[in-house]
Structure formats: C-alpha cells, structure tokens
Amino acid sequence: MPKSRLTRRRLLAAAAPLAAAPLVGRFALDEGAGAAGVRHAGHAASGHAAMIGETVPAVGGPHDLDELLYPPPALPYQPGRVREYRLVARDVELEIAPGVFFPAWTYNGTVPGPVIRATEDDLLRVRFLNAGSHPHTIHFHGIHPAGMDGVFEIVGPGEELTYEFPAKPYGMHLYHCHATPLKKHIHKGLYGAFIIDPPEPRPPAQELVMVMNGYDTDGDGSNNFYTVNGRSFYYAKHPIRVSRSQTVRIYLANLTEFDLVNSFHLHADFFRYYPTGSSDRFEYTDTVMQCQGQRGILEIEFSNTGTFMFHAHQSEFAELGWMGYFNVVD
Amino acid sequence: MEAGARARSRELAGRLWALGPVLLLAACVGLFVSTGSSLVDLIGRNPPPLDELDIRRIELRPGEIRIRVTNPQADPIAIASVTVDDAIVPFALDGPREVKRLRSSTIVVPYDWVADEPLAVGVTSSTGIEVTRAVPAAVETPTASAKGFLGYGLIGLLVGVVPVALGLLWLPSLRRATPQWLAAFMALTAGLLTFLGVEALFEAFGRQAALPGGSGGAGLVLLGVAVSYLGMTFVSARLRGRGSEVGGMTLALLVAIGIGIHNLGEGLAIGSSFAFGELTLGTFLIVGFMIHNVTEGLGIAAPVAEGSGRPTLARLAALALVAGAPAILGAWIGGYVASETLGVLFFAAAAGAALQVVVEVGRFVARRAPGGLTSGHAVSGFLGGVAVMYVTGLLAG
Numbered sequence: 031m032p033k034s035r036l037t038r039r040r041l042l043a044a045a046a047p048l049a050a051a052p053l054v055g056r057f058a059l060d061e062g063a064g065a066a067g068v069r070h071a072g073h074a075a076s077g078h079a080a081m082i083g084e085t086v087p088a089v090g091g092p093h094d095l096d097e098l099l100y101p102p103p104a105l106p107y108q109p110g111r112v113r114e115y116r117l118v119a120r121d122v123e124l125e126i127a128p129g130v131f132f133p134a135w136t137y138n139g140t141v142p143g144p145v146i147r148a149t150e151d152d153l154l155r156v157r158f159l160n161a162g163s164h165p166h167t168i169h170f171h172g173i174h175p176a177g178m179d180g181v182f183e184i185v186g187p188g189e190e191l192t193y194e195f196p197a198k199p200y201g202m203h204l205y206h207c208h209a210t211p212l213k214k215h216i217h218k219g220l221y222g223a224f225i226i227d228p229p230e231p232r233p234p235a236q237e238l239v240m241v242m243n244g245y246d247t248d249g250d251g252s253n254n255f256y257t258v259n260g261r262s263f264y265y266a267k268h269p270i271r272v273s274r275s276q277t278v279r280i281y282l283a284n285l286t287e288f289d290l291v292n293s294f295h296l297h298a299d300f301f302r303y304y305p306t307g308s309s310d311r312f313e314y315t316d317t318v319m320q321c322q323g324q325r326g327i328l329e330i331e332f333s334n335t336g337t338f339m340f341h342a343h344q345s346e347f348a349e350l351g352w353m354g355y356f357n358v359v360d
Numbered sequence: 361m362e363a364g365a366r367a368r369s370r371e372l373a374g375r376l377w378a379l380g381p382v383l384l385l386a387a388c389v390g391l392f393v394s395t396g397s398s399l400v401d402l403i404g405r406n407p408p409p410l411d412e413l414d415i416r417r418i419e420l421r422p423g424e425i426r427i428r429v430t431n432p433q434a435d436p437i438a439i440a441s442v443t444v445d446d447a448i449v450p451f452a453l454d455g456p457r458e459v460k461r462l463r464s465s466t467i468v469v470p471y472d473w474v475a476d477e478p479l480a481v482g483v484t485s486s487t488g489i490e491v492t493r494a495v496p497a498a499v500e501t502p503t504a505s506a507k508g509f510l511g512y513g514l515i516g517l518l519v520g521v522v523p524v525a526l527g528l529l530w531l532p533s534l535r536r537a538t539p540q541w542l543a544a545f546m547a548l549t550a551g552l553l554t555f556l557g558v559e560a561l562f563e564a565f566g567r568q569a570a571l572p573g574g575s576g577g578a579g580l581v582l583l584g585v586a587v588s589y590l591g592m593t594f595v596s597a598r599l600r601g602r603g604s605e606v607g608g609m610t611l612a613l614l615v616a617i618g619i620g621i622h623n624l625g626e627g628l629a630i631g632s633s634f635a636f637g638e639l640t641l642g643t644f645l646i647v648g649f650m651i652h653n654v655t656e657g658l659g660i661a662a663p664v665a666e667g668s669g670r671p672t673l674a675r676l677a678a679l680a681l682v683a684g685a686p687a688i689l690g691a692w693i694g695g696y697v698a699s700e701t702l703g704v705l706f707f708a709a710a711a712g713a714a715l716q717v718v719v720e721v722g723r724f725v726a727r728r729a730p731g732g733l734t735s736g737h738a739v740s741g742f743l744g745g746v747a748v749m750y751v752t753g754l755l756a757g
Binding site for chain 1 (some may be wrong): 438439441443448457484486489
C-alpha cells in the first residue's frame with residue numbers, strides 16, 4: 031500500500047508541468063477541466079437521494095465531457111479507407127470529485143481516453159506516443175494480427191508505435207493498456223471506447239458513449255469513487271438532454287477495476303440491449319450487467335418526457351458517484 | 361573595591377557565556393533550514409505525507425451527523441469528500457476545509473441515521489486518502505441537560521461514594537482485629553492501590569497511544585504521574601507535620617485522596633464511553649463497579665482502625681466523599697467535555713497518586729506491623745488485595 035502511494039505522489043509532482051503542456055490529439059478533452067470546479071463548498075442539500083443539479087458534488091461545467099459522451103459520427107462503409115488517430119499516454123492529475131485529485135495515467139489527458147471509431151474494414155491507424163513515466167501499450171479488442179495486440183510490444187516512455195489493422199468485427203469494443211502490472215495500468219485510467227460500425231449503417235439515433243469506471247484513490251484495492259465517463263455524479267449535476275422523437279443509442283462499456291461487475295439501470299423505461307453490439311440479437315430490459323471488459327449497445331425509445339435517473343443498480347456504486355439523469359424533451 | 365568589581369564582571373561574563381550555546385544553536389538551525397531539502401536530496405527522497413485525517417469524535421444529533429477531524433501530520437490536509445456507510449453525502453464545514461497541523465474541523469452532514477444500527481463515516485482528503493470510523497450502534501449523543509447532568513451525577517454517586525461508604529462500615533470489625541490481622545488489612549490496602557495504580561498507568565498509556573502524534577508522547581503520562589506523585593508527597597509532608605509519622609486518620613486521608621483521584625478517572629471513563637455510545641450502561645456494569653469499589657472503602661478503613669483516636673461520623677463521611685465524590689465529577693467531565701489529553705492526564709495522575717500512597721502505606725507497615733513488610737500477614741494481605749481487585753474487576757469489565 032505505501033508503495034503505491036509513493037508512486038502516486040511522484041506522479042503527482044511529475045504531472046504538474048505536463049498539465050500546462052499543449053494538447054496533443056484532436057480527441058483530447060479540455061485540459062482545464064481537471065482544475066475546474068476548484069472549490070465546491072459543501073452543500074447541505076435537502077436530501078441525498080434527491081441530489082440533482084447544482085447541489086450535486088460533481089466537478090466541472092455543463093459541456094466538459096462532451097467529447098467523451100458524443101462519439102464522432104459514423105462514416106459510410108468504404109473498405110480500405112484509412113482512419114487515423116493519435117493517442118498520447120500522459121500522467122495527469124484529474125479532479126474526479128470535488129476537491130479529490132487522482133494521479134491518473136491517461137490517453138490524451140482524460141479518463142476514459144478518447145472514443146475511437148471506425149467502420150468495418152476501414153484501415154485503422156493509431157499512432158501511439160508514450161509521454162508518460164511508465165511503459166504502456168494499447169491493446170484493442172477485436173480481430174487483428176499478432177503484432178498489433180499491444181501485449182508484447184511494450185512502448186517505453188518517450189517511444190512511439192503505430193498500430194495498424196483493418197477494423198473488425200463491427201460492434202462496441204474497447205481498448206486499454208496491457209502493460210504489467212495490468213491491474214495498476216488499467217485502474218489508473220488507460221482505457222477507452224472503440225466503436226466499429228457495421229457495413230450496413232445503424233438507423234440514425236442520438237448516440238452517446240458511456241464508459242463505467244471506478245477510482246481507488248487510497249490504494250487499498252477497492253474503489254472509492256464510481257463514474258461514467260470519469261467524473262462522479264457528473265450527469266446528476268448536468269443531466270443529458272435527449273429528444274423523445276428519436277432513438278437514443280448508448281455505447282456502454284465496463285472498465286471498472288477491482289469489482290467483478292458493474293451495471294446500468296434506466297428508470298421509467300425499457301431498452302433493447304445488444305450484447306457487444308455484434309449481432310441483431312437483443313434483450314428487452316431496463317437493467318444490464320457487465321463484467322469487466324464486457325460492453326454492448328442500448329437503444330431507448332423514451333415513452334415520456336421529463337427527468338429520469340440512470341445508475342448502477344449496485345446501490346453502493348450509485349451512491350459513490352455512478353448516477354445521473356436524462357432530461358427527455360419533445 | 362577594584363578586585364570586587366573585577367570578580368563581578370567575571371561572574372557576569374560567565375553568565376553571558378551560558379547564552380553562547382543557545383545562540384550557536386539558533387545559527388546552526390538557521391543554516392540548516394536555509395539549505396532547504398538539499399540534505400534530504402543527498403540521501404534519497406522523503407516519503408509522501410500519509411494524508412490521513414484523524415476522526416476524533418462522531419456526534420449523532422436528530423437528522424445530523426457531526427464529525428470532528430484533526431490533522432495529525434505536519435502538512436495540511438484538505439477535506440474533499442465525505443461518506444456515510446460508503447455513500448457520498450453532501451456536507452457543510454464548521455471550521456477550515458484545509459486543516460493545518462494539529463488543528464481540527466467539524467464536518468456537519470445532514471443525515472437520517474437509523475437508531476441502534478451500526479454506522480461508518482469516511483472522510484477523504486484531496487489526495488484521495490479515505491479514513492473511516494465505525495460507530496458500533498447509532499444512538500443520539502447526549503447534550504447538556506439537567507436530567508443528563510443528574511444522571512451522570514447519580515452514576516458517579518453509585519460507583520464512587522456509595523461503595524466506599526459501605527466499605528468504611530467494616531471499621532468496627534477491623535478495630536477488634538489483632539495487630540497481625542490489622543497489618544494484613546493494611547497490606548491489603550497497599551495491594552489494591554498497587555492494582556489501581558497499574559491499571560491507571562496502563563489506561564493512561566493506552567489513551568496516550570490513541571492521541572494524534574503531535575500531542576506529546578509517553579512523556580505526557582510521565583508528566584501526569586510525576587506531578588501527582590510529587591503533589592501527594594507534598595500533601596503527606598504537610599499533613600504529618602514536622603517529625604511525626606503518617607498514620608491513623610492522616611494515612612486514611614492520603615489513601616482516600618489516592619483512591620479519589622483514581623475514581624475521577626474511572627468516572628471519566630464511564631462518562632465518556634457512554635457519551636460515545638461505546639458502553640452499554642447496564643445494571644451489571646454498575647453493580648460490578650460497586651462491588652469493585654467496596655474494597656476501596658475497606659482500604660480506607662484499615663488505617664483508621666489502626667489509629668488511636670475515635671473519628672466522628674462526620675469525618676468518616678468526609679473520607680467517603682474525598683474518595684468517592686470525584687467519580688461524580690469525572691462522569692460529568694467525561695460525559696460533556698471530551699478531551700482525550702485530559703483523559704490521559706487524569707489516568708496518569710491516578711497512577712502517580714496511587715503509587716505514592718502505596719509507598720506511604722508500605723512505610724507504615726514496615727514500621728508498625730509485627731514482623732514488618734515480610735511477615736506472612738503482610739505478604740498475603742498484599743497479594744489478597746491484588747487478587748480481590750482482580751476478581752471484582754472482572755465484574756466491571
């Protein structure tokens with residue numbers, strides 16, 4: 031335990047100059063977000079269960095996480111087209127809950143990392159620079175050649191590697207660092223969503239990405255905070271506005287370390303859940319469970335307008351930050 | 361005249377010289393501080409601060425939890441997040457958010473807690489370090505009220521004054537005892553006081569260990585023991601006057617004071633444990649303490665019986681009050697003023713006082729008892745005193 035703290039603090043010191051460095055990569059989030067919401071005085075809200083809006087202990091302004099929530103648009107099927115991304119591993123201290131700073135290892139400065147999207151049979155080219163303090167890799171889920179798996183090809187600090195392979199199969203996937211110790215490299219934040227669109231485009235929808243995660247801030251092997259897209263209670267403070275007239279499609283992945291499963295529960299409605307998004311088979315439900323690394327696609331046609339909660343159905347996770355709202359409008 | 365002036369100036373120079381080491385020390389410290397961390401850099405790297413706030417007190421009020429935290433380390437710690445039973449809760453602060461060394465802050469959480477069920481609060485620093493403290497069973501923290509005041513007073517009366525007074529009633533029986541038996545009872549007094557002293561010392565060290573690091577080490581206990589031991593020595597010297605020896609009523613008064621200081625600590629322990637919801641104040645516990653403390657009355661009665669005069673009932677009652685009434689005061693202090701440092705000092709003082717009285721009683725037995733300290737009556741009386749306290753202590757445990 032003390033060892034992990036030591037590492038944590040060293041990074042904390044090391045991250046300070048990096049925080050001021052210019053952003054690399056077009057999918058990086060606004061860096062200032064980490065320092066935003068500096069002092070949220072304790073709010074004596076009326077009741078915990080009713081936490082919504084400005085009384086919620088969450089970091090940041092209304093559009094801070096838009097880059098992570100709204101994926102880049104799907105492109106039409108065009109085999110052989112090159113899709114280029116640039117990912118830079120960096121040590122950044124992130125404010126994950128008001129006043130709580132986590133010395134994270136990130137892809138492009140955010141946890142989770144940027145959404146990578148391609149259409150099946152696109153040639154995906156991901157240039158990876160390790161600007162962090164430890165060796166890292168990118169391990170993509172999906173089908174690819176042996177040398178592109180991000181397990182044996184360790185990228186040391188200051189080194190670069192370009193991953194290149196045809197994107198397949200279609201579905202909702204993920205990517206994460208596979209350097210050892212694996213648990214450490216994942217829970218410190220090196221992961222993100224990886225969407226491969228089918229040759230036949232999915233019907234138009236309001237598309238959202240949600241990566242479920244947790245943070246073990248005191249190094250005791252269990253999470254202190256849970257979030258979707260990196261900040262606890264963020265979508266309770268800033269509800270996600272969606273329209274009732276169009277399907278809401280959520281690309282959902284679980285990258286929570288330490289806990290066996292995480293879950294997504296929608297209030298007051300049902301959705302179609304396509305496991306891994308790799309076939310037309312779905313379940314009609316309001317609660318899905320995902321083990322670590324599992325993912326899928328949800329499609330919701332909201333029946334009513336209003337404010338509806340969504341959260342992990344593990345009450346503990348919900349009350350430690352994995353809770354938010356949809357604001358459904360006409 | 362001139363020689364005298366020279367001698368005076370030499371004396372002055374000698375005194376000024378005493379300032380030399382102090383000034384040189386200041387210069388050395390200044391030099392070291394001005395080099396910053398470069399000395400540490402020669403060796404390696406300081407580990408990061410623990411950033412663990414110390415949760416000192418949890419008060420449960422209707423619809424509200426108040427958590428008092430103290431920063432035990434040199435670097436300041438900022439309070440960032442608060443949980444109750446592993447759920448993040450909104451909170452307000454009565455005190456600073458960034459808590460400096462040995463400073464405290466109170467976190468106020470509006471919370472609908474469930475009576476009689478366990479509860480755990482967690483406080484997370486800005487660096488993400490969470491400390492938790494459990495409340496075994498949630499009960500409302502008593503606040504100052506006339507009824508509560510009376511309650512604590514009655515507890516103190518029951519476990520302090522009443523048993524000591526009852527123990528004193530053995531006086532007529534003790535008067536008829538042979539000198540050998542009287543010596544045995546005096547030794548018994550020494551035995552039970554030794555037991556109380558050791559117990560108090562252990563308690564003082566235990567409480568001291570639980571204090572935040574900067575609040576003084578084991579030396580705090582030594583301070584308490586020394587002050588009370590020397591204070592008791594002073595009192596006994598004043599009581600005995602010039603030349604005469606301590607015995608009879610005077611020794612009984614010393615024993616009563618020693619026991620009284622111990623009962624102050626005992627009352628404090630009962631009061632504070634109850635206030636923190638750590639103690640079930642059942643009939644059994646009170647009965648246990650009563651039986652335990654009856655022997656203290658016997659301890660005071662023994663030197664009275666040994667004395668020549670016949671004390672008035674008023675003087676006996678005064679002895680019972682000196683020995684027993686501090687339990688009432690202790691219960692009040694423990695119930696309403698939660699100062700851990702005070703608790704340490706009380707128990708250390710109890711240890712010092714008890715040990716000093718053991719010395720007085722020991723001297724007395726050595727001088728007056730047939731066969732002195734090593735007689736079979738004295739030895740078995742002492743061991744009997746320890747054994748009786750041990751056995752009756754089990755009842756109060």
